[in-house]
Amino acid sequence: MLHRVFLFLKRWLLQRIRGKPMGNKLNTTRKSSARKTNLNDFLLEVAKSIFTDIFNVDVVIVKIMNYAQRLVDADRASLFLVDEKKHELYARVFDVGLTCSTYRDLAALDLEEALKLSSIREIRFPISKGVAGYVATTGNILNIKDAYKDDRFNPEVDIVTGYKTKSILCMPIFIRGSVIGVVEMVNKTHGSFTKADEYAFELFAVYCGLALFHAELYEKIWRSEKKYKVALDVLSYHSQATIEELRELRQKPIPTCLPSITHYSFSPWHVSESNKPVYCLYMFKKLFGSRRYDLDDVMRFTLTVRKNYRKVPYHNWSHGFAVANTMFTIIETSQHQLNSLECLTLFVACLCHDLDHRGKTNQYMIQSSSPLAAVYTTSTLEHHHFNQTVTILQNEGHNIFKYLTSEQYKTVLGDMRRYILATDITAFFENRIAMEKILSTGHFSWDTIHHRNVLVALLMTACDLCSVFKPWHIHRQLVYDIMDEFWLQGDEEIMSGLVPTDLMDRRKKAALPKLQVDFTKSICLPCYVLVHRLLPDTKPMLDGCTTNLKNWQKQADDSGGTEV
Structure with a gap:
């Protein structure tokens, strides 16, 4: 007891010497107790709020950023997750506040490219880069009072956006002893981040780690369930080509000459169903000879591709065949510098670009909570079309690329994925801007990879829209075929209580001519103008x-708006 009194008197004397009256001790204790009470109340609110949305990782991330911002009174907050396999940090949801401030640590990215990512859902950068990378790799808290005096800070985005980063508090989020994420808070509203902020966030980070861990675990289970449903759906609808179908195709002779097939006015839709595979074999052989592929493999592949197109009004096997024929025509009749492997990939990508299309748009798939939209959050159908292509290639006797080297095969699959994703009509606008910039600031070069990639992406769009340049009587009928598909979707939207766009609403079919004018002017015509500038021999498409x-x-x- 005497020992405790002695220690108390000693502390009191020291406080007096330092000019701190004893009365402040009680006030300090009360303030500390109040802070702890407030922090406990805050953490209880966090737990209640975050764990009610534990089934959605993105919602959990947004809530963590919002609460982190409130906790330490920061102006901005960003959260990066760790990808251990790729040794990267990635942001699924951008930071709370300035759109581009998420990129302040992306030293590995070209600034212009990083800023373009502002409309993209996910960004990635090496785990060794920037302030966030330092915290992720070391597991240490980083409290920077003056960002511009720290070598780990990247000021480029500040320069572009005009946002001034002053102080940074970057904290790791642990689960089971490993860093699974990093929260970066920028610019404390008053002064710099304090030790009290660090302490408060360390407690907060425990809840963050548990919430993220369980949310990601649930999402994996949920996505696996959706993939399983998609697989069952596909298996119930499709199958491989039968022995009888293969035998029937083998008995059909492959023509040695089909001159009309390379005319832009040629109508692939008028080729009989039984002859479409034969024409595919003709085009395949014409482009690639007969030494680097197995004819039976090509037959099986073609027949199975045909079987994996659904019987929808427009995005069916006939459409896939027509798009492939258009690419064949461009390759055969225009002066280009595409190599044989690129031509092969483009042709097959066109043939397969709408595999298992359900006759619905990406937007509808998302709005209707389709399992596909859960599996592929962007370019939903296009990702599915590519994965269906790979699935067919993996079937026994279907690998038409088996004579390629492993490096060539890897290149073909990577390029095919890019080509098929380019058929998402939303990708056209970005490709159009990119090509117009290339042509306005210099000249197109086949030797520049970026120029080449943009061109082939435009070619995929040009082929996908091939019905637009066909003779009027063919084109007009095809417009009504696709409208039948659109109107069926609109009918389902109305039944679900949704409001369809004018294009999908059969009650507004009188506006079809105007809708076609708008569509052609905004997408089709600009596409063919650009393709014609780069490949003059494609003028019939523009005409x-x-x-x-x-x-x-x-x-x-x-x-005057009345249907004709």
Whole structure:
């Protein structure tokens, strides 16, 4: 007892010597107790809020950033997760606040490219880069009072955006002793981040780790369930080509000459169903000879691809065949510098680009909570089409690329994925801007990989829209085929209580001529203008598109909105 009194008197004397009155001790104790009470109340609120949305990782991340921002009174907050396999940090949801401030640590990225990512859902960078990378690799807290005096800080985004980063508090999130994420808070509203902020966040980080761990675990289970449903759906609808179908195709002779097939006015839709595979074999052989592939493999592959297109009004096997024929025509009739492997990949990508299409748009798949939309959050159908292509290639006797080297095969699959994803119509706008920039700031070069990639992406769009430049009587019928598909989707949207767009609403079919004019002017015509500038021999596509646009414009003007 005397010993405790002695220690108390000693502390009191020291406080007096330092000019701190004894009365402040009680006030300090009360303030500390109040802070702890407030922190406990805050953490209880965090637990209640975050764990109610434990089934959605993105919602959990947003809540963590919002609470982190409130906890330490920061102006901005970002959260990066650790990808141990790729040794990267990635952000699934951008930071709370300034759109581009998430990128302040992306020293590995070209600044212009990083800023382009502002509309993309996920970004990645090496785990060794920047302030966040340091914290992720060391597991240490980093409290920077002056960002510009720290070598680990990347000021480039501040320069572009005009946002001034002053102080940074970057904290690791642990689960089972390993760093699974990093929260970075920027610019404390008043002064710099303190030791009290560090202490508070260490407690907060425990809840963050548990929430993220369980949310990601649930998401993996949920996505696996969705993939399983997609697989069952595909298996119930499709199968491989039968022995009888293969035998029947073997008995059909492959023509030695089909001159009309390379005319831009040729109608692939008028080729009989039994002859479409034969024409595919002709085009395949014409492009690639007969030494580097097994004819039976090509037959099985073609027949199985045909079987894996659904019987929808427009995005069916006939459409896939027509798109492949258009790419074949471009390759055969225009002066280009595409190598044989690129031509092979483009042709097969076109043939397979809409495999297992359900006759619905990506937006509908998302709105209707389709299992596909859960598996592929961007370019939903296009990712599925590519994965279906790979699935077919993996079937026994279907690998038409088996004579390629492993490096060539890897290149083909990577390129095919890019080509098929390019058929997402939303990708066209970015590709159009990129090509217009190339042409306005210099000249197109086949030797520049970026130029080449943008061109082939535009070619995929040009082929996908091939019905637009066909002779009027063919084109007009195809427009009604695709409208049948759109209107069926619109009917389902109305039944579900949704409001369809004018294009999907059969009650507004009188506006079809005007809708076609708008579509052609905004997408088709700009696409064919650019392709023609790069490949002048494709002029028939531009001419056909222009002629059909005039016909639709005339109908729109004459009818005043009444369907013709």
